[in-house]
Amino acid sequence: MDFEKDYFMRMIQNMVRFLVQLITGKTQFDYEIKDTENPTACDDTYARIIAMADSGRINEAENLLYQNLEPNNQDYLLMGISFYNHINGYTDEFLAEHNYTRGEIETGIQNLAGEYGITGLELFVQSFSG
DSSP states (O other): OHHHHHHHHHHHHHHHHHHHHHHOOOOOOOOSSSSSSOOOOOHEEEEEHHHHTTTOOOHHHHHHHTTTOOOHHHHHHHHHHHHHHHHHSHHHHHHHHHTHHHHHHHHHHHHHHTTTTOOOHHHHHHHOOO
């Protein structure tokens, strides 16, 4: 069971790394709110969805993420990837307690990428599972 959990967590981490490198050329990325005095709309959304998810309202947070996406703004894509990476760090127990799964994280990343024209992540998942 732990092996399976670790496998899915690593697979999601690899998807995140792949997307971040594809988008930014960097191997790591964490969304940061640079100016807390004057947050952007994207910063505000990120702070809200992380707080909601941390309090167990993961599905609501995901809905808010999609309601606020701006498909022409790459910052929102990176913010969404950071959101999914953040919730991937939750324990399986926390996720289950709040009606969420690692499979939903994987699907969420794929759907988010699709909103920005990035397709084929299911092939990445298949090649990783190998």
